[in-house]
Amino acid sequence: MAEEVVLFGAWFSPYSQRVRIALKLKGVQYKYVEEDLHNKSPALLEYNPAHKKIPVLVHNGKPIAESQVILEYIDETWHGYPILPKDPYERAIARFWAKYLDEKYNLPLKIKACWGEEKEREKALEEVSEILQFLETELKEKRFFGGETIGMVDIVANVIGLWLGAFEEASGVQLMKREKVPKLCDWIDEFVSSSVTKESLPPRDKLIVYLRNRFGGANVSK
Amino acid sequence: MAEEVVLFGAWFSPYSQRVRIALKLKGVQYKYVEEDLHNKSPALLEYNPAHKKIPVLVHNGKPIAESQVILEYIDETWHGYPILPKDPYERAIARFWAKYLDEKYNLPLKIKACWGEEKEREKALEEVSEILQFLETELKEKRFFGGETIGMVDIVANVIGLWLGAFEEASGVQLMKREKVPKLCDWIDEFVSSSVTKESLPPRDKLIVYLRNRFGGANVSK
Structure with missing residues (x-):
């Protein structure tokens, strides 16, 4: 079959x-x-x-x-390319960060950080900043979260890789400061330009328009 | 070492x-x-x-x-007793339900269902009922979610196995109707009386007092 x-x-x-x-x-x-x-x-x-x-x-x-x-x-x-590492401890660490990303860097937080009222926005921006700092620390000196190649955490962190910048541009709010998370910024550059992800990610311009229409509403010009 | x-x-x-x-x-x-x-x-x-x-x-x-x-x-x-099944599809289904339980049947929902204001409580009770219904369907004719033995979903569903009844008793609110989820009720009986879980679960009476003190507060007599 x-x-x-x-x-x-x-x-x-x-x-x-x-x-x-x-x-x-x-x-x-x-x-x-x-x-x-x-x-x-x-x-x-x-x-x-x-x-x-x-x-x-x-x-x-x-x-x-x-x-x-x-x-x-x-x-x-499907075997071949490994998405998770082999070692049980490394697998646990990858699963931990993948879970962390989805739990903490969730959609309501992003909407608050981009389009919330001032106080709510400030609080959300602090939370985003803390999350990015933890990811910066986890990246250490590695090229990808998965080491030399894209793995589970990299794939899950696409919410940062392409979407974070699109949320910034759609809202006009800066979510990430390059000087605070330089390794993570390098990772984003590598991730979005990798031959693997490039074809699988949606066009940035189209995404920005979509996010603005869906979440920005009347607040977008704030 | x-x-x-x-x-x-x-x-x-x-x-x-x-x-x-x-x-x-x-x-x-x-x-x-x-x-x-x-x-x-x-x-x-x-x-x-x-x-x-x-x-x-x-x-x-x-x-x-x-x-x-x-x-x-x-x-x-540690090999020996399998917590997850071997087959990738069965593993995926177990992971799905384990994730479902933690995402949906979360602490804020339980607190609302037990100690929330009337409207909030009613809505939360409906949500709890829907979750339990999905679990009832997933149990099918099996003894445990893991089949004949306790597996990943059973272990995660300890939030239902012991804690659901303790929340009910601590609050005086009925979260589960036996006639609606008879298989799940049988599962609870099996789960809490299993020789494996019995020693690992806290004493029910102590847990009820703890929940009442921690979450019930002034609302407990409602």
């Missing part, structure tokens, strides 16, 4: 793009289905009834939801 | 107890350090600077934080 891999995603979602990057790293061919999140397909609702969210990867008819769960599945199903 | 395993935890925390259950299933000997969360030890702050939270497992001097990350580490480090 020929293998069938289908990804249900949305072009502007960093969570979908993680799956695209992982499938590209593994060299897996797949069919991509763009979901309209205002009018979700019956297939998506059937595949992910608990969350009703993208991304969903369907492998030979079996659905898997939640981007980090999908990344682990991809790593365990 | 003799192996050194230390767990920093708190007796009332379902997250610490997950690690205790996993170490027991694997037959790993360890030293347990009870943390005072009002006066955290310098060791805990050093081992988990990003969250400053228990549980932290320290294995031969190397710290790992976040209960689900620790469970994966334990499963990959």
Whole structure:
């Protein structure tokens, strides 16, 4: 039986793009289905009834939801390029930072930091700054979080890699100060220009317009 | 070198107890350090600077934080009893439900459901009911979420296994209706009386007093 891999995603979602990057790293061919999140397909609702969210990867008819769960599945199903390291302790550290990123650097925080009222914005900006500082420390002298190559944390940190700058430009608010997190800034440059991620990330200009329309609303000119 | 395993935890925390259950299933000997969360030890702050939270497992001097990350580490480090299944798809499903539990059935929801103002409480109770219904469906005809034996989802679902009933008793609010989730109720009975979990779970009476004092406050008599 020929293998069938289908990804249900949305072009502007960093969570979908993680799956695209992982499938590209593994060299897996797949069919991509763009979901309209205002009018979700019956297939998506059937595949992910608990969350009703993208991304969903369907492998030979079996659905898997939640981007980090999908990344682990991809790593365990298709061998070759390693997304997680081999050593159990290094794997734990990668999982820790991947979880940290999604828990702490979440969408409500970004919206507050970019478009919140002054006090709320200041508080959110402090939180963002603390998160970036922890990531700077974790990067140490490495090229990628995964060492010499892109791994789990790099893929998950695409929310910083491309989206952070897009949020900055869409809102006019500076979220990251280069002098405070120079290694992380170098990492962003490497990440967005890598041949692997370049094709999997959405066009920056289109993303900025999208973010401004979706979250900026009347506040965008503040 | 003799192996050194230390767990920093708190007796009332379902997250610490997950690690205790996993170490027991694997037959790993360890030293347990009870943390005072009002006066955290310098060791805990050093081992988990990003969250400053228990549980932290320290294995031969190397710290790992976040209960689900620790469970994966334990499963990959000590062989024998399997916490996650072998098949990648089954592993993904277990990870999905473990993540679902921690994301959805979180502490703020429980506090609202038990001690919130009327409208807030009603809404929270509906959410709890939906979560339990999804778990009921996932259990199907299985004895445990892990099949015939306790696995990842069972360990994580200790927040339901012991804590749900304790929250009910501490608040006087019914969170779960037996007729709506009969399989889940059978699972709870099996889970709390299993020889593995019995010794790792805190005494129910003590837990109820603790929850009432910590969260109930003046609202408890409502």
